[in-house]
Structure formats: structure tokens, C-alpha cells
Amino acid sequence: MSYQTSDFRNGLKVETEGSPYTIVYFQFVKPGKGTAFTRTKLKNLLTGAVIDRTYRSGEILEEADVEEQPMQFLYEQQGIYTFMNTETYDQVEIQGTVLADDAKFLIESLEVNVLFYKGRAVNVTLPNFIESKVAWTEPAVKGNTSNNITKNAKLECGAEIQVPIFVKEGELLKVDTRDGGSYVSRL
């Protein structure tokens, strides 16, 4: 499958310069006396870097060989994380380096999206929010319900986050994964 400039849409996955990209912006431009072009911003699906590229009308880009699969986290062993496709039950092992800092949010049966590029798992997208119990924190301070004063807490999934001072060990918390882990609420 290949795409002409007139096929460009936001979210289209294209292969260029040896990497898969998704189109995050496109704009038809044409000088009055000149030929038509499409200006684009492309986001690298491996690194997240955004590049500007301008294509002449009629230029062709190949579809990127990428596929996103819904998967469930099963277990980790010696830095290898095993996931299962929730539709086909196929299992895949992913190196911890692919997950990087996100590994700390993985709890058993967490549903994630795994991006495959040319058949290889290259990226794992966590849900925006996870739920995890507080494994350890300093004792709660009674009567203080302010969210502004915080303390350290270690969650059962492994993440360490800042929580309000009233949070107790054993409580179930809702945590935002998008900014490295931030307290949202008690559940």
C-alpha cells in the first residue's frame, strides 16, 4: 500500500527515511504560478521526534509496516516482560528497554497497546490511568485534607509517586501515567 499526497490525513502511518512516522499535520500549499506541495509534520513512531517535510504533489510514500495490538501484561522475568494478545491469546516477550520508565506501572492483567514495526514490538502505550494500592507510605496525618502538601508513596505496581498527606497504606489510588505518575484520587 502506498499513499499519494492527496491521500494524506492526520494519523496516517507512513514509512520514510528508514523509520515509521504518523502524519500529525498536513497542509496543501500552492504558489499561484507554481506547482502544488503538501507541507507535513511527521511524528517518528519509534522516538516520538517530530520532523517537517514538504512533498511535491504526486510524490508517493509507502505505508509504514506497523500494527497496534491490544495486549494484557502477564509477568516479568529477568527484565523480559511477557504480554498476551487479548484477541488471539498470542504471547510476546518485550525487552525492558522498550518499556523504559513505563515498566513501573505494569501490574498483572493491565491492558496496553503494543505497537509492532515490521513484526517487532517497538512501543507499549499504557492506559492514561491505572489503579494501584499503596504498598508503603509514612503514616497519614489526621485532619489534613489539603492536596497541596505531599509525601512519598510506593505503589504495589512498583511506581513511587507523590501523594497527599492523608493517604494511608493499603488504600487503592487512581494514578495518571502520562506525566511519569501523578496522584489523581483515592478509590
Added chain:
Amino acid sequence: MHPRRAHVAGDALNPRLLRARGAVLASLRSTLAAEGFLEVQPPVLVQSPALEANIEALPCADGFLHTSPEFALKRVLAAGLPRVYATTPVFRNEESGRHHAREFTMLELYLHNANYLDLIPLVEGLIVSAASAISVATPVFSRTTVAALFGGDVPGDDDDFFRRWVTEIDPTLTAPTWVLDFPARHAALSELRGNVSERLELYVGGLELANGYSELRDGAELRRRFAESARARRAAGRSPHPTDEGVIAASDQFPRTAGIAIGIDRLVMALTGTPDIAEVRIGS
């Protein structure tokens, strides 16, 4: 082929922008009337749509919808009406986006006993009056040349020229700027002066708002340019547009003249700070 811009059911018309558009048009007409210009109505359905290597006309019935009223207006000039203008829908196929619509509105005017530089104060006056009519700040204009924009080294190759134009140059033309003296090979129907054409474009917000020139008055040279344009179109795999004998005959007859076409939709966008052309038009 570009697919038609998707029409979303319930696409709301914007009364504020439609009012501004009407006021801009009324202001342009009143300023032109005060300057002694006559409004004429060119045909929209024509046999020869343009002398353009890179514009696609929309075929219609046994001809085309015009891409500009230039050929008809030059016949009007030759008929002895030298100070005329038209406000008309024009059509360009394969152009669609936030800054392009397949159908858009053009005001094209002709000023006799004038060259392209004489268009600048006239058009600035039209735009300043239109801005005042809708109570927006008076624009301030500057001038530059194609050579200056390319740092003195204008690419000789068209692909290189236009690629650098859209990536490096037009995004920088945000304040109202007249760009003068295009390469001779982009002359269209303008007079040449050495290796440049006496042609100018007005840019605002990185968008071309107007294109004008000292009009070529040499039928034989114009016939040569029709042939050259047809060759370029064939080489690009496009069918050539028919030569327009009417404009060739007219070009030997009208007096020294400068003409300019202004994109009304983009003018309204620029004056109102609207980013998408669809918002200033009634969509089909």
C-alpha cells in the same frame, strides 16, 4: 486528483464573517467607483481557461470554467474601456485545503497608462479602506524583490524554486509584503524587463493575496507564450489549454496597462484573522 473537501452536515455559517465579507466587497466597489473604475461581467464558461502551466481548469460542457477573467477583460480594454474590473467566481481544480478552495472569488482590475508599480498605491488604498469599513487596524505594507528573498541567488530550476518558496520563503511573509520582479519564466502575461518580469504578488500571513503585472502588449509574443505553456503542460503529462485568439488580438490594441487580481476570500481571511478559507465562504 484531490477529493472534494468533505462537507459536514450542519457546517455552521458564521454570520460575523459573512457580514465582514459583504462589507469588504461593498467597500472595494465603492472605492473603485470613486476612482472611476467600471465593473463589467466576464463570462464564466469559456473555451480557453488560462495561460498557466500549473493551474488545472475545471472542464464544463464544451469548454471550461474560467480560472481568472483575464482574457475577457483584455478584450474589454481593447474595446476602449481602459479602467475596468470584475468581481467573479473562478475555478481551479485539484486545489483544496485550508488556504485553497476549488471555487473562490477574484477581483481583477485594470489601470491604464500605468505599470505594475502603479498598482501598489491603488491596491493599498483599497485594502486600507476595506479594513476601515470593518473596523480593523490599518495594515502597513512593505516591499521586497524575489532576488532579495533568495539572498541574490534565485534558483534556476522550477522545482527547486517552488520548493524553497513554500518551505523557506512564504512562511516568512507574514506582515503585508509586496514581492516584485519574478523570474522571466514565471512572467505569465506580463512585460519583461531584462531577466525579470514586471510582476508582483502581495503576501499577508504567509498567503498570496494578489498577483499583478505590467500587461504584455504584443500578440506575437503572447502566441509564443501560449505555445510554450502548451509544451510545458504536455511535458508534465497535462493536456494543453487552447490558445485564445481573442486575447492575442486584444493585446495588440489596448493602451499601456497594469492589472491585478485579488483573492477576495483570502483578503477577508487576512482582515479578520480567519485561518480557514471555508469559514469565509458559503460552502457548496
